[in-house]
Amino acid sequence: MSDVTTTDLYEVTMALSYVHEGMDAPATFSLFVRRLPPGRGFLVSAGLEPALDYLSGFRVTRGDVRRFAAALDRDPAELEPLLGLAFRGEVRAVPEGRVVHAGEPLLEVTAPLPQAQLVESYLLALVSHQTTVASKAARSVLAAAGHPVIDFSLRRAHGPQAGFQAARTGGIVGFAGTSNVAAATRLGLTASGTMAHSYVEAFPDEEAAFRAFARAHPGPVTFLVDTYDTERGVVTAARVLRELHRGTGCGIRLDSGDLDALSRRSRELLDAAGLDGTRIVVSGGLDEYGVDELIRAGAPVDVFAVGTKVGTSADAPYLDSAYKLVEYDGRPVMKLSSAKVTAPGRKQVFRTPGGPDVLALWDEPRPEGAEPLLRTVMRGGRRIGPPDDVAAAHARFVADVTALPASARRVRDPAPVAPRVSTRLAELTDAVRGRLAGTVSPAAAGGGRA
Template sequence: MSEARTTDLYEVTMAHAYLREGMTGRAVFSLFVRGLPPQRGFLVAAGLPGVLDFLERMRVDEEDVAAFAALLGRPAADLAGLLGMRFTGEVRAVPEGRLVFAGEPLLEVTAPLPEAQLVETYLLNQVSHQTAVASKAARCVLAAAGRPLVDFSLRRTHGPQAGDQAARLGALVGFAGTSNVAAAAAYGLRAVGTMAHSFVEAFPDEEAAFRAFARAHPGPVTFLVDTYDTEEGTEAAARVLRELERPPGCAVRLDSGDLGALAFRARRILDAAGLRDVGITASGGLDEREVDRLVRSGAPIDVFAVGTRVGVSADAPSLDSAYKLVALEGRGVMKLSSAKVTSPGAKQVFRRPGRPDLVALRGEPPPPGGVPLLETVMAGGRRTAPDPSLRESREAFEADLAALPPDARRIDDPVPPGTEASPALLALTARTRDRITARILGGLHPA
């Protein structure tokens, strides 16, 4: 099925109406998050490569028009104006991996009005989901305090595509690997995995299971030790591991119970067996808060495997994101609805050392020390440059994270930095509001 149909019906009806009315002037739409979810001090911009892929491929063909017409109960000829539509516009965006805050555009689209409207749903879907997951994963990196993290989320993400995205986004913010085979192969990530409880249950006892696994996998092995009794499982693992010519990286995995207390007991058993080189991996319902608790307790856990709660960003699975028209044919426009007021005009965001970000109008000169965040990544419907590598995006993330105020980095009750609007943006907002208000009042009270 054509990706042009991955949209809401009202995008189609609006685009069609614009074409009928000859409204094809240049429009600017801004995609931003109105407010950060609770327990978020920042967001990690993500999803841009997929957005650009979609915009380069998007074309309305005859089957799309037929599908639109059938859903609207109209002849295909009525919607023929949509046939052949593709994206020919410009995209300016915050590069993937950079930190962003409420009210700042993650991207802005400038294109003929029908084109810019039709792509809204797909762009919101990709940027909102991936930014939410990347931000959750980034908090886990903070909580782990330098300990490696691996992604175990595929089995419970909302579909395979979301699972692949979670693995890639984990790597973006510094995860060491993923259990997702397809994502590891596609993105050049380290594939990691151990065994399931079913594997242990399939053998007469844990020792037999561990020996069989070691015979099949002569490299570093990780034994799951809590199928029955965790301490007995760890002792069985220790007996097998002592017999092996162990390569570096062998470990036992704890997946249930009081992970902190069990890690201390497992560490004592392994050390008593002369296995100080064998690590402990913990999994099972972990997120940044539980990881933070375990790290603060001093639990001897070497690797954290995070899955469900991170892959679906369980505590904040959605963002209050919006894609709003801010300019049309060079004129600023804005929404005045209560609690959903927007600001007009194409924008730029300047990051300033030691000060809040400045949201300004596009074309304003940078303030002293200010660095612009939005970059032109697409012109004429085509990328202006290859996508940054995951390594480059991770380096950008790490630099922004290091510069983030300590209050915004907190796991519990973080305080996000504020933003400021430039005088020029404030002035345009006031003029636009006055113009709209005068027009509305003039319509209500004609002379």
């Protein structure tokens, strides 16, 4: 089934009406997050590359028309006006890996109105989910304070595609590896994994399991030591590693219990066995809060493996994101609904070192020393450059997160940074609001971007 039909029904009904009415003038939609979830001091832009892949291949086929008709219980001939509709618009977007704040567009789509409307749901799903998970993963990296973080989220992600996206966003924010083989091989990430409790249970005892695993894998190995009694498991692992002369680069993994106390005791046992080069990996329900507690306590942990809570962004599993029409046929528009007011007009975000971002109109002059965050990445439905990669996105993330105030980077009770609205955007907003309220003429409201 085509991705074109992965959309909400009202996108189809609106697009069909637009076509019937001849409303195919350029429309700009802005995708942004209204407010940050509790416990977040910033967001990390993610999902743009898959979004551009989707837009590049968007075209309504005859099969799509039949499915639209079936969903509406109408004759396919009535949906024929949508046949062949393809995305031929422009996209301006914040590159992946950049830190963004509430109210700032992650991307803006400008295309003939039916095209721009039909792609809404898919774009929101892609960008919202990946920005959500990237932002959670970024906090895990900050909490780890330089220790490697590994993605173990696939098995409890909200589906295989979500697991792939979690691995990818982990790479963007600096995870050291992922257990997801598909993501590792397709994206050039480091594959990382140990063994499961079922592996240990399949053998007569832990020692037999550890020896068999070491025989199958000549390189560094990591033994899961808490299937039965953790301390006994560490002692057994140490004995096997020492006898096989495999200590350096190898590790043990703790997956349950008091990870602080167990890591300390494990370190003592490993060091006493002469295995001071053997790493301690911890997993089991960790996210940035659990990692932060262990780091603050000084637990002798070498690697943190995070899974369920990070891959699903368990404490903040969604963003209050929106894809709103801000301009149609050269006319700035906005929404006035209570608590959901939008700002009119195409936008730009200017970032100046040491100062707040400025949310401005797209054609405003760049303030001195400022950098525009939104860049044109697609024209005429085609990318204007080669696809971006995870390494480039990671480099952007490192630069941006380093420049954030320490208060926004805090794991607990962060202080978000709000952008400042430019004078021209504020004036346009007031003018359009007044026009919609009937207090100023349409001509005055339409001239706010001059």
